[in-house]
Amino acid sequence: MFYYACLMYIYAKPTSESRRSSMRIIRILVATLFFTICLSTTNGQTQITRSVVSMEEAVNRALKQNNQVKASQYAVLQANWNKKNAWTRLFPRISFNSAYTWIDDSTLALRDFSRYFQDPNLPFNIPQTVFQNAFYSSFILTMPIYDPFLINGLSIARSSESMASSLSESTRRTIIFQVIRTYLDILKRKEILALQQEYLELSGLNYEKAERLYEAGRYSMTDALRWKVDHQQQKSIVTSSESELRSGRIVLSRLLNGKQGEFFDVEDRISPPLLAESDNLLNLSDLDLLAMIQIDDAALMQANAALAAAKRGEEISETSYRNSYNAYLPVINLTYSYAWRENSTLALDDYSPKTLMVNLSVPVFTSFQNYTRLKASYYEYKKTQEEFYNHMQDIRFVLTQTVNKLVNLKMQKELSKTSIEFNQRNYTVIEQQKEKGLVSNIDFIDAKLNLQNAQLTDISNYYDFIGGMVELYYLLGRLDKIIIR
Numbered sequence: 001m002f003y004y005a006c007l008m009y010i011y012a013k014p015t016s017e018s019r020r021s022s023m024r025i026i027r028i029l030v031a032t033l034f035f036t037i038c039l040s041t042t043n044g045q046t047q048i049t050r051s052v053v054s055m056e057e058a059v060n061r062a063l064k065q066n067n068q069v070k071a072s073q074y075a076v077l078q079a080n081w082n083k084k085n086a087w088t089r090l091f092p093r094i095s096f097n098s099a100y101t102w103i104d105d106s107t108l109a110l111r112d113f114s115r116y117f118q119d120p121n122l123p124f125n126i127p128q129t130v131f132q133n134a135f136y137s138s139f140i141l142t143m144p145i146y147d148p149f150l151i152n153g154l155s156i157a158r159s160s161e162s163m164a165s166s167l168s169e170s171t172r173r174t175i176i177f178q179v180i181r182t183y184l185d186i187l188k189r190k191e192i193l194a195l196q197q198e199y200l201e202l203s204g205l206n207y208e209k210a211e212r213l214y215e216a217g218r219y220s221m222t223d224a225l226r227w228k229v230d231h232q233q234q235k236s237i238v239t240s241s242e243s244e245l246r247s248g249r250i251v252l253s254r255l256l257n258g259k260q261g262e263f264f265d266v267e268d269r270i271s272p273p274l275l276a277e278s279d280n281l282l283n284l285s286d287l288d289l290l291a292m293i294q295i296d297d298a299a300l301m302q303a304n305a306a307l308a309a310a311k312r313g314e315e316i317s318e319t320s321y322r323n324s325y326n327a328y329l330p331v332i333n334l335t336y337s338y339a340w341r342e343n344s345t346l347a348l349d350d351y352s353p354k355t356l357m358v359n360l361s362v363p364v365f366t367s368f369q370n371y372t373r374l375k376a377s378y379y380e381y382k383k384t385q386e387e388f389y390n391h392m393q394d395i396r397f398v399l400t401q402t403v404n405k406l407v408n409l410k411m412q413k414e415l416s417k418t419s420i421e422f423n424q425r426n427y428t429v430i431e432q433q434k435e436k437g438l439v440s441n442i443d444f445i446d447a448k449l450n451l452q453n454a455q456l457t458d459i460s461n462y463y464d465f466i467g468g469m470v471e472l473y474y475l476l477g478r479l480d481k482i483i484i485r
Helices: 002-012 016-044 055-065 067-088 105-111 113-117 148-215 221-255 272-282 286-291 297-303 305-328 369-435 441-475
Strands: 049-053 093-102 133-146 262-266 331-343 354-361
Touching: 049 055, 055 067, 055 148, 055 221, 055 262, 067 148, 148 221, 148 262, 148 305, 148 441, 221 262, 221 441, 272 369, 272 441, 286 369, 297 305, 297 369, 305 369, 369 441
Parallel strands: 049 262
Antiparallel strands: 093 133, 133 331, 331 354
């Protein structure tokens, strides 16, 4: 609005000097406004930072910064304090109680009989027992002597702490596995993208050459369109690979708990222990690979943290079920109190009772509440038990599938190397024949695509084998063997 007002002011002035002066003022105002808008836009944008990390650095950062890892660590601390709380319930408790009582005059007159016997000639003296102002204070000590619920609660707290520790270790291993797998996936995508970009550049040159030959009358429209289609296919493949690479980097940033605008890229190398272990695994026979997963249930539970946590959950369910029987047992508590009363004076009177009481509580009839609770706990325990056995069978199934995948990838790696050697020679021969005009464009494009697919398959087999090995070691609890932290 101010801008339009200035324009009206300019054209209202008859002199050219005043008009030029006003135009200079408007230019200054417009420049200031533009600078302010640009500055506010820049401040509103999030600053983007990119960091290159090695596999070891990525794992270390994830173990320190990942939200799931930190949450599992807090869960362990919580379970530890819950166990301490269960211990404290077995110890005595002391409470201080204080009460002040005031009664009105009419009530005092009705209750205080001593005022009616104030005659000094009476042979007896009735003391005052009711006061208008009364103070009563006491210390009460309460201690459980036998309480099966508290004892089993301590057992549950111990099992809960063990389960929290197992879950924390399982979360830690899962995050390590996800970081390594994402790291390897990014490396694979980068190599595939580099190879596809080379073929994109080559297909672009071939397409330009086909266009020139078509314009010169040496190529038909069909031949030129074939090269154009090949070039468009390569562009589509490169675009798709770039999207997958970006997605992998976003996943890595999420695992490393990157801040807003903070992205991570990976070094173009694999951890040496990981490569060494991959070579060792590659040299094993198929029977040796299958023997790696032939372990008993106890060893598998000790190796797999997630399975160990599930076992702790089953133990907690069993303890809760056994705890239901305690509803039929007696509860014995000890209570001791020491009290004193102050009535209408600042000095303590002689009323200081000391009371020791042992309370025995035995349930006789609870309207079948204990029985129904017992049956519900039993079926909860059986459900947890079946879920644990199912989880164990799932782990064994995944182990078998992983080893079978490694066995197949070993053979695929050998096949892909042979396929690359064959397709490279075939592509070289067809390229020479094409220059002599002995083969068609279709044959040449097919040879090029076959070589490209063989190279892409070899890259995928290489990283898939390492990723399969990482998954196997993750399931067997051996990730620390392949990572330097």
